[in-house]
Amino acid sequence: MVVAPPETKKKKKEAQKAKTYVGQPVKRREDPRLLTGRGTFVDDISVPNMLYAAILRSPRAHARIVSIDTSKALNHPNVVTVLTGAEVGEQSLPFPVGVVASFKYYSAAVNKVRYVGEPVAVVVASDRYVAEDALELIEVEYDPLPPVVKPEDALDPAAAILHEELGNNIGCHRLLDYGEVDKAFEEADLTLKERFVFPRYSSLPLETYAVISDFDSVTGVITVHSNFMGPFSMHAVTARALNIDENMLRFIVPSDIGGSFGIKSSIYPYIVLISLAAKKAGRPVKWIEDRQEHLMASSCQTDRVAYREVAVKNDGTLLGIKSKVIENVGAYLRAPEPACTFRPIGNFVGPYKVRNVRLDAYDVMTNKCPTGPNRGYGCQQIYFEQERMMDHIAEELDLDPLEVRRRNLIAAEDIPYTTPMGGIYDSGDYQKGFDLVVEMSQYESLKKQRDEAQSEGRLVGIGIATGIDPSVSNMGYITVALPPEVRSKPGYLPKSGSAESATIQMNQRGKVSVKMGTTPQGQGHETVVSQIVADELGITPEEVMVIDEFDTATHGWSISSGTYASRFSSVGTSAAALAARKLKKKIVHLAAALLSVPEEDLIIEDGTVVSQSNPEKKITVKRVAGTAHWNLELLPDDIEAGLQARAVFRFPSNVAPDAQDRVNSSNTYGFMAEICVVEVDRDSGEVKILDWFSVHDAGTIINPMLMEGQIYGGALHGIAGALYEELTYDDDGQMLAGNFMQYVCPTAVEAPKLNIGHICSPSPLTTLGSKGAGESSSETAPAAVAGAVADALRPLGVNINELPLNPKRVWSLIHEGPPENNQ
């Protein structure tokens, strides 16, 4: 059931009258091609003379490479070439990354392997079958080294060191201090401290990584087709590793990408590796990752251990937070990491008023797969710790967990609100959102039902979680990874901001095309842009052609372009609307000249530009367009021939971090609140979701049907991380979840139905008032599930500070009690 927007049908009628499409459940224009098997994904593309690659990967977590013998593979029929890690070390540069720590990360292991699945060599052959055959003919001798797997072990001075040149396993360490933390703890009535463990999981797109690279030996240009959806700051990183100028590296992204959820922003090391292979082969090379490779060696979010201490008043007021986090970024701290730690810095406190925060953050390297952005990036970990702590406070003070949260919410009149870490919450009414979820769930009655069930011996519990959903990262946030003294050095180029562009063109017959560079992965950008442009120009979405393929050589783009951090619905939509407005202005300007009336007197109505003072004076938009293209003689000097406009939207409030490490890390901040009910099966340990209520504030909703899809998708990723999915390793660093039987993803049977509610606090910063929505519940769902399971198991005296709550762990908690220091 979708509670709101309730008046969809009514709205639709009004819209038909007023001809507005923003806010309507317009059906997707992307669907017909995808429903008939006519989409274009990277693996559907072939380029002439193409070869195929397969990658030999390390079976060991940590070992020195003693020797590699590729001779048998090279002699195998139809093998064209073999590229080894040693050659990668010679022919490319280490990837740059924004931390002080110095270590070398290449696209393949040069002399040492540091995780199971790390590329060791690439075979290039006539087809994929042959390439895979030849992998087995490569002989590698390894000298094993002791592995480091768990985040806290990485800090142990006795632990093995992954990168000898670094001398320890710390990729980044920052101690950040905001407000008066010590004072807050002195003034507290109560302090609590808990240890939390958050697992590694991946929102895991169904389409794996895919790269086609072509090196042009005449020009030196490398052309790459891939399902890389940005951020295109990684284009610069890739060019640097390939040691070529950025204008010599061309990225092409097709119209269809089979999901990403952030995971595909870590594809770029493979772009380098396959480009080196193509260069050596002298022919274009295609590589399609298989599922096992994806699970062990693509990307995922960090696992982390966190110690959180809170200072609280007896009335539940949260005064201060001390948090020590140890994020496990895997074998190589890989850009954009350590963003996992810093992306949510501005919204670290969530919707709460607390002003005093100390964050002692470590990003450690271990013998696991390198990490990267994953839906919710960094937020699910924080909200898990935050919301579990709220429950602990409630329990300790004998308050309702709902009430503890309510008392700490930032008031609507204080918005826009600047958090202690510098985040600027642009709009919102958290109390109202909270009230709605309480009302929808009939919380008091839910509690009664739970109590009754518990009195019957059933393990039923209620979970609550709330959070702030940051969208559109300010590129400057990542530089909090550097100490202020580094950022203030002369010559250091500060980073800030976020921009997106749109180009619009009206042809000589008045038809409109819009070119976006937002590289969608299923979000329906083409549809949304058509709705927006139709409204701006007073036409129908069907009259707007939207092109969302991407090519760095032909599109206007910038470093922050791409689809990540829920950018599109803020920056992408704003750019599209502004481009359409610019175009409209040009049409009116030209019509004014052609009709000899002042611009202010003109309006566009039903495809005609009409004078308001003298309706006799009018000209069709089509004729204006025809004149602009065909009859340049009539154009005033200040009007360009043709009718096109390009708009670049950027946020005004994006500055680099200040000397106190405060930064507005994102641009728009949404809100979500969840209440869920679960039942735990005492005998199997299985957790079943009985009910779920979810309230969202993402500002203006452009397409409620698409919004619902985003919320469902995000919620299930969070729920899956809480209950099912984990990228597990054994103590030797061996990967244990290399296929879908071991990495258990929910199906339609496990997926719950959600009761969704909306409130709308339009963002004052975006053109249409919209904010991101795709990540929201992925951030709060793990905390909500954990809270509900904890509530269900409270009669048994069980504490829940660790995920996932799969049947094995839950059964053990019920029947065996908490494990000893289980990481």
Next chain:
Amino acid sequence: MADQYRSIRVTVNGQEYCRQVEPRKLLSDFLRDDLELKGTHVGCEHGICGACTVLFNGQTARSCLLFAIQADGAQIKTVEGLATNGELHPVQQGFWDNHGLQCGFCTPGFLLTACELLERNPDPTEEEVRVGLSGNMCRCTGYKQIVDSVMDAAEKIRAQK
């Protein structure tokens, strides 16, 4: 190595193809690379995700778990064969009307699974639809709108009869 090839005759979406294939070639690769039918997607290559599902002699089968030579003499239907004369199949229409897809990568497998499901059970309950689709993975939608799509498609098909 032509002696390694075998000759097969297979009917896909009503059209007969005769091809020489290596015995080890997967049916999914054969459909995609030899017949250029790119609508069948490969998501896991170990028979779990269901993206590569096709109708094999009228029954769903995972084309990544079959060799092309096993299809010798078979009738296969892929996503490209669902629409007739440019008109979407009711299951396709149901997915379009109910936002049953986002990235579209898993969609061909869901469509063919749903066709078989509705063939066997034209009036399923929501629970039956969920169980019927449980061999297919979707990572975008959270499944709700897929279930809505199939329920709607069932209604559309019943209305046609």
